[in-house]
Amino acid sequence: MTTESNEGVVRAKLSDATTGSTQVGQRSKDSFARARLVFPDGTSRVTIERDPAPLYIERGSGSYVFDVDGRRFLDLNCNFTTLIHGHAFAPVVEALSNQLQRGSCFANPTEGEIELAELLCERIPQVDRVRFVNTGTEAVLFAIKAARAFTGRSKIAKIEGAYHGAYDWVEVSQAARPDNWGDDAAPKSTATYRGMPESVLDEVLVLRFNDVEGARRLLALHAGDLAAVVLDPMPSRGGLTPPKPEFIAAVQESARSNGILIVADEVLNLRQGFHGSAARYGLVPDLVTMGKIIGGGLPIGAIGGREDVMEVFDASAGPPLLPQGGTFSANPLSMTAGLVSMRHLDHPAFAHLEALGNIVRDGIAQAIKKRGVSLCVTGAASLFRIHPSKRIPNDYREAYLTPRGASVMKELTRFFAANGIILPYGAAAALSTPMTRADADVIVDVFAGFLDSDQGKLDVIEVQK
Structure with missing residues (x-):
């Protein structure tokens, strides 16, 4: 589904991605060490993800952010869905x-x-x-x-x-x-x-x-x-x-x-x-x-x-x-x-976001169906969320993460990060207007890559139990 020029990049990344390769860079580690001296847990927001240290961001441009160690990530967090036009619009x-x-x-x-x-x-x-x-x-x-x-x-x-x-x-x-x-x-x-x-x-x-x-x-x-x-x-x-x-x-x-x-x-x-x-x-x-x-x-x-x-x-x-x-x-x-x-944010902008969202959700759903795994995807418009469950949840109780389900989502988040994408853990992922069809295809390809990886296969088998 990806364009030819983008496909090689994605496959190259997937071939190098292994669980645990998402370790933050040294400068992020050093920043977190400083932060722990002035903040109760090293952060100012309970929602900050750490694995084990947070990723410190130096700048953002369009749909991408760059960490203090110089690495680029496609941003699906968008500051918790806020940045609908991406960074530095x-x-x-x-x-x-x-x-x-x-x-x-x-x-x-x-x-x-x-x-x-x-x-x-x-x-x-x-x-x-x-x-x-x-x-x-x-x-x-x-x-x-x-x-x-x-x-x-x-x-x-x-x-x-x-x-x-x-x-x-x-x-x-x-x-x-x-x-x-x-x-x-x-x-x-x-x-x-x-x-x-x-x-x-x-x-x-x-x-x-x-x-x-x-x-x-x-x-x-x-x-x-x-x-x-x-x-x-x-x-x-x-x-x-x-x-x-x-x-x-x-x-x-x-x-x-x-x-x-x-x-x-x-x-x-x-x-x-x-x-x-x-x-x-x-x-x-x-x-x-x-x-x-x-x-x-x-x-x-x-x-x-x-x-x-x-x-x-x-x-x-x-x-x-x-x-x-x-x-x-x-x-x-x-x-x-x-x-x-x-x-x-006019009508064409919302139509663009809706189309991208449909590509991502449909692509993820097709990847799940093709492999017959116990995962599902929900969302609408420019939002999506992946669940470690075969059945789409109706409410909070049905969406509640079991310890095994939480482990699957953590590995999925790590795999995305290893492939240059920030995917929120256990929360809504958001698209932004600077994103393109190629970006949407990359998201789907990385997800499919996780399902085909050794870690992905292991986690999905375990969650089915």
């Missing part, structure tokens, strides 16, 4: 350079924030008004507070295993395990960190993704106390599996009939299409949280939604129902980068 670099000469932040508003808000209101359904914050976590945090202020209720419902940032209530059952997640029909609210208040656990109703009857029953049972249902239309940690139409319908009907607001968390999945993922799957939310791609590579978050719900932020006639500020909220740099990035 020229229009953003130029716009930021111009803005920096005019100032990086002010206590006053700028016209740039109006332009980005206008774009979002025009493009994303159900977004009549917008408030900007600095992260996806803040966006979700304030969306939940807005739902509470609007309804006068305090409890929320969320999906088991779904990630919505670092806010106690949405962290409930974020990392549930088989030994504590409870009954299939009534998931237990579990703590994500030691010391999480019991009162928080009592205020969160946990639902299983794609469990139609469970959603109807549990939402009806707790209806009088719920301010909102927080729903990522395709939770990455839940398997990156599409929602069943009947599940979306069940959540919407239950919410509407009981005065519960729906918060669509599109911080990650807004990249699924020009109008976002809620529109793609028929979800009609009251509030939408956004981040990642709308910042053009800079920190950002946004809460959008129905005009009447967003009025809880209105301070024009006195103290608002919900005060919301932030020293760097709507800062000119994030507004500038976000506006330029989103303007370049």
Whole structure:
């Protein structure tokens, strides 16, 4: 499937790839040794992958990153799906350079924030008004507070295993395990960190993704106390599996009939299409949280939604129902980068990403089918995720990695790295607009190479047991 010029390169890499050959370079090792003297575990983010040390990056260009030891990698992480235009996107670099000469932040508003808000209101359904914050976590945090202020209720419902940032209530059952997640029909609210208040656990109703009857029953049972249902239309940690139409319908009907607001968390999945993922799957939310791609590579978050719900932020006639500020909220740099990035995310750009995603997912699925191995691939648009399971998971419980499955995924990640590709471990892989058909073919060829390698054959045989 690869072009002739690219095929030789890929096959040469595959012939040299062996398990364990992904050891980071000496400069990365030295950097990690320094980092361990100033950070609790040598990093500033728990999501940093290390094997055994992290790969330290010196620069990025287009769809590639270069580590401090001079090695080039095709980047399928894209800073956790953020960089939809890849690294150092020229229009953003130029716009930021111009803005920096005019100032990086002010206590006053700028016209740039109006332009980005206008774009979002025009493009994303159900977004009549917008408030900007600095992260996806803040966006979700304030969306939940807005739902509470609007309804006068305090409890929320969320999906088991779904990630919505670092806010106690949405962290409930974020990392549930088989030994504590409870009954299939009534998931237990579990703590994500030691010391999480019991009162928080009592205020969160946990639902299983794609469990139609469970959603109807549990939402009806707790209806009088719920301010909102927080729903990522395709939770990455839940398997990156599409929602069943009947599940979306069940959540919407239950919410509407009981005065519960729906918060669509599109911080990650807004990249699924020009109008976002809620529109793609028929979800009609009251509030939408956004981040990642709308910042053009800079920190950002946004809460959008129905005009009447967003009025809880209105301070024009006195103290608002919900005060919301932030020293760097709507800062000119994030507004500038976000506006330029989103303007370049037009219909042809999304069509290109969709086509690439289909090539990768279809190619991986065909490689799996040809070899009859117990793996599968999920995802949509520019996202994909590989699972050590023959059956496509419906939710977090079915996607949960067993120790053997985790070992398979670790070896797969190592094999990709040995062949010059950064593949996120146990998470969504993301494509970017600078990528080409040749890049997509390389991804498929490297995956097939793993299945044909001695280590790949061993791991897949073991996981089948």
